[in-house]
Amino acid sequence: MRIAVVGCTHAGTAAVREILSAAPATQVDVYERRTDISFLSCGIALYLEGLVPKLESMFYADAAGLEALGPNVTVHLHHDVLAIDAAAHRLDVQDMTTRHIYTRTYDKLIMTTGSYPVVPPIQGISQPRVFMCKNADDATAIKAAAKTAKTIAIVGGGYIGVELTEAFSHTGHEVLLINGVHALLSHYIDPVMATQVAQELAAHGVVTRLTETALKFDTDAHHVYITTDVAERVADIAIVCVGFQPMTELLDDQVAMNADHSIHVNDYMQTSDPDIFAAGDAVAVHFNPTGTDAYTPLATNAVRQGKLAGLNVLGKRVKYMGTQATSALRLYDKTLACTGLTETRAQKAGLPVAAVTFTDNYRPEFMPTTTPIMGRLVYRTDTRQIVGAQLFSQYDITQSANLLSVMIQNKNTIDDLAYVDMLFNPHYDKPWNYLNLLGQAAVTQADQRA
Ligand SMILES: Cc1cc2nc3c(=O)[nH]c(=O)nc-3n(C[C@H](O)[C@H](O)[C@H](O)COP(=O)(O)OP(=O)(O)OC[C@H]3O[C@@H](n4cnc5c(N)ncnc54)[C@H](O)[C@@H]3O)c2cc1C
Structure with missing residues (x-):
């Protein structure tokens, strides 16, 4: 089988690695416009701040490394895919160094062309500076x-x-x-x-x-x-910096697209053309809090979807679990972490929701130090299901956001969060963990409303 992969940052790299891990002899042609692969954009702020001195350390794969994974892999760097003919299973490719344009065929295609930054209609936006x-x-x-x-x-x-x-x-x-x-x-x-x-x-x-x-x-x-x-x-x-939009023009009118021009895929990262899979910033995926597709351009989603596209293109049927778009941001000595929907977005999506904000020190006041965690929980008023959470603290609350992400995915309620078993040790929390307390604040609010 001959598989073509178009675009090789996170989704593309993950797909190629998966294909070659499962079936090393597969013929894989990777086309990437840039002269590098796998750049972690999430490190740009660290580089600009000077925390990470070298931009080169933001790459976790290279062409030679991918080619070493199998005897029939070619990574065509600085090659631009100009056109795709899905019906003919054909790509028009330009070698950007020589300008030579040629045609290649594929049996299966993985579309991992990602996104561009949105260019807002601001006059003079293309000027230097x-x-x-x-x-x-x-x-x-x-x-x-x-x-x-x-x-x-x-x-x-x-x-x-x-x-x-x-x-x-x-x-x-x-x-x-x-x-x-x-x-x-x-x-x-x-x-x-x-x-x-x-x-x-x-x-x-x-x-x-x-x-x-x-x-x-x-x-x-x-x-x-x-x-x-x-x-x-x-x-x-x-x-x-006003957001990203999917880069999907190559498949215009050839596979089903969503209204925002992201590619529509099923749970197996397969497009409406069974021979074309897609992953990463080019697609919209199942957003568990609303139960609908949503454009969620995150590296976390790109690597997961890329891996699944690589598995499923070989005939496996491994399902994407959907996303809560869980993310975190460092802000000086504090961390902001969030998952799922905000109250405002949930209301816009037509969900019956309420939200509660609760602040408490993460561990007992008798300890040498402690610090507050501000938590906000968004839940459905009809089912009491958690649909979103936001945490802000000097304390590292990132793994708590991950836990809440799992709870949203598993359709847990505020009652589950209020009473779920969590450890207690004064180094880390109070007899009631701060997440239990956030759940209990929501339960009290919901009961008062009922
Ligand atoms: C500054 C910044 C910070 C971020 N921080 C985070 C973070 O902290 N956490 C997080 O989860 N996400 C973060 N993201 C988002 C994350 O970087 C993206 O979601 C991720 O890069 C998507 O990966 P991708 O492989 O789908 O697409 P992309 O990274 O967009 O890569 C697509 C690749 O396809 C190539 N390509 C496109 N068209 C063609 C063509 N026709 N021919 C050949 N090659 C083509 C492109 O050159 C590109 O290399 C951040 C993004 C930015 C910009």
Whole structure:
């Protein structure tokens, strides 16, 4: 069997590794536009901050390593797939070094072309001094520009925008965060949590301009002038981070797509064409809290889906469990972790929900130190099922977010969380673990409402 893999970052690399682990003799042709594979974009903020000095350490695989996994594997770096003819099982490929265009056939195709950063309709967005942030080249360009910049404007207060804002507030830059109509991180947390994040940024010298929309960029040799709907702001460089969109044009009109142009796949990462599988940022996947498909571009999803695409393309039937879009963000000495739906998003999705916020020290006050955890739980009022959670603390609450993710996936209720068996040891928690207490706060609220 001849398998073609188009795009080789997280989903593509995972798929290739899986295929070759299960069936090393398979003929695999990997096509990747870039001259590298497997870049961890999640390390960009660490690199810009200077915590990780070398961008090269953000790669966990290379072409030679993949080719060593089987006798019939070829990784075509710097090769662009220009067209796919699904009916003919054919690809048109350009060698970007020689410009030579040629055609190859496949038996099965794995589409792992990922996403591009959304380019918002802001006049002047393509000017120098205005950057996007997605890949290793973007990271290198931003790092070089930041060297001589004093003031950096970040446009967009989502996950990446807040992460970059935090990074540059450590490097002696003045940072201005401009964030349109929504609260900070509105996709991930409710306004009560967003207020904490804004306070944290302000305490570290970041100027946040909330409910302000960038309309136009003008640049000269040293500055970028940002006209917003409120004022004119000036910085030395601007970085625009307003989300990602699936890169799926190659399969337009050939496989079923969702309204947002992500590829529709079944639970086995198979598209509407049985010979084409897809994974990662190019697809939408089952979002357990709503029970519907949702575009959830995360490396966590890309590696899981890529692995499954690699298994299932060989004829196995291993199902994707769906996602809660669980994620975490470091914010100075605190961590923000979230999973599932916010109350606002749940309401938009038409779910009958309520949310409770509960704050308590994670371990007894008699211990030499302790620190509060702010938790928020979103649950259905009809079934009492947990559909989302947000945690914010100096204490490492990341694994608690993972636990809540599992509970959402397993359709556990606030009553389950209130009473589920959890360890007690004064080093780590109180006789009632802070998650039990969060569940109990929700139970009390739900019972009062009933
Ligand atoms: C700054 C930043 C921070 C992030 N932090 C996190 C994090 O902390 N946690 C997390 O889970 N996720 C994070 N993400 C998201 C994560 O990086 C993406 O979800 C992940 O990269 C998706 O992997 P992918 O393989 O599906 O697609 P992509 O990474 O988009 O890769 C697709 C690949 O396909 C190639 N390609 C596309 N079209 C063609 C073609 N026609 N021919 C040949 N090659 C092609 C591209 O060159 C690219 O290499 C972050 C993203 C960014 C930008």
